[in-house]
Amino acid sequence: MTNSNTLFKLDLDAQQHTDRLSSVIQQRMTESDNKISFADYMHLCLYHPELGYYSASNEKIGPRGDFTTAPEISPLFSKSLAYHLIDIFTQTEQPSVLEFGAGTGKMAADILAELEKNNVLPECYYILEASAYLRNKQEETINKLIPHLASKVVWLSALPQSFSGVIIANEVCDAMPIHRVEFNNNAVTELYVEHGDGGNFQLCQSLLDPRLQARSQQIQDLIDPQQNYKTEINLAAEAWLATLAQILQQGAIYIIDYGYPRQSYYHPQRNEGTLMCYYQHRGHNNPLILQGLQDITSHVDFTALAETAMENGLDVAGYQSQADFLIAGGILDHLHSKGMTTFDEMQQKMQLKRLTLPSEMGEDFKALSLTKNLDQLLSRLQLADRRYSL
Numbered sequence: 001m002t003n004s005n006t007l008f009k010l011d012l013d014a015q016q017h018t019d020r021l022s023s024v025i026q027q028r029m030t031e032s033d034n035k036i037s038f039a040d041y042m043h044l045c046l047y048h049p050e051l052g053y054y055s056a057s058n059e060k061i062g063p064r065g066d067f068t069t070a071p072e073i074s075p076l077f078s079k080s081l082a083y084h085l086i087d088i089f090t091q092t093e094q095p096s097v098l099e100f101g102a103g104t105g106k107m108a109a110d111i112l113a114e115l116e117k118n119n120v121l122p123e124c125y126y127i128l129e130a131s132a133y134l135r136n137k138q139e140e141t142i143n144k145l146i147p148h149l150a151s152k153v154v155w156l157s158a159l160p161q162s163f164s165g166v167i168i169a170n171e172v173c174d175a176m177p178i179h180r181v182e183f184n185n186n187a188v189t190e191l192y193v194e195h196g197d198g199g200n201f202q203l204c205q206s207l208l209d210p211r212l213q214a215r216s217q218q219i220q221d222l223i224d225p226q227q228n229y230k231t232e233i234n235l236a237a238e239a240w241l242a243t244l245a246q247i248l249q250q251g252a253i254y255i256i257d258y259g260y261p262r263q264s265y266y267h268p269q270r271n272e273g274t275l276m277c278y279y280q281h282r283g284h285n286n287p288l289i290l291q292g293l294q295d296i297t298s299h300v301d302f303t304a305l306a307e308t309a310m311e312n313g314l315d316v317a318g319y320q321s322q323a324d325f326l327i328a329g330g331i332l333d334h335l336h337s338k339g340m341t342t343f344d345e346m347q348q349k350m351q352l353k354r355l356t357l358p359s360e361m362g363e364d365f366k367a368l369s370l371t372k373n374l375d376q377l378l379s380r381l382q383l384a385d386r387r388y389s390l
């Protein structure tokens, strides 16, 4: 199969990789009426065990990869998050940490170092990672940056039956496979992927998966149902959170990601949805090319997550912009200049700006804080709390 793609020049290895994954996808289509849901397509593109974007052994995160995340920009991010964790540790018996999708392992290393500095190490720092490649990378990072704490870090292949402490997920929900839906003339259809002309994939319309019915009705109430409107629904993130709520005995879940409350997410003007792809730091909106080579992502509907949380016995304790969440975690107190060159100081200021300015990551990214069985108020979550907007 050829992958018609004039924007990006691929070397032979990359072309062969994407061709192999395209053949797997095509085979999957042949087995199911010549089309698959967009969620199944995205799952294969990102998580096929051998050829999926997150499974394959290419650099993904950082300057030599396709995108950068907050913990990679600066340790200030993880240090500030650590103080939110400490607030939970003081109210929880034998707390541990469980991090989902830990990327390169940098956030885990920086958080553990900060907790050690405060004499509040957790029982265990668990990591649950979908990608075998990133799991190895995480182990390397931990052994390099905090070798004396490496025994604290344990990789899990499945969720524990029960858990107490803090669960964290930074930029994980946006990487979960989403369903795509299209509204037109008062009707709603689901978008599937089929095999098109010239060896390419194309979108086609199909009957709506019944699980999308209720959410589609909510969206229809927010838009002009006559207009053509394409968007996404992230059922995977809701199911994931419902499971976490069941295993959490006492503690908190922090979900940090780019996203909006439902009213803004499904705004009439956002009529092409929020889906984006990243390849070598170039963003575009075509997920039907570069299979297995590019990241595919969409924003998070934080209202859906807050509703799921409440339905499953969690308290929604805070909803803040990333900037406010980090300021509440003391990011400004963590800036230091002792023994630093002027160049290092300037770099630190640049990092602070990237993490907190509204035009950078400060406003588009949000932190949703969910708790269970905690008695004391978490005062850090009161700073510019926006739960009213959910």
Ligand SMILES: C[S@@+](CC[C@H](N)C(=O)[O-])C[C@H]1O[C@@H](n2cnc3c(N)ncnc32)[C@H](O)[C@@H]1O
Residues within 6 Å of the ligand: 054, 061, 069, 070, 071, 072, 100, 101, 102, 103, 104, 107, 128, 129, 130, 131, 134, 169, 170, 171, 172, 175, 176, 240
């Ligand atoms: C965009 S990266 C973010 C990495 C890291 N958290 C960071 O901030 O640098 C998404 C990560 O989520 C992982 N992931 C996605 N879905 C997951 C799931 N259901 N369980 C565990 N990890 C998952 C991916 O393998 C990847 O490590």
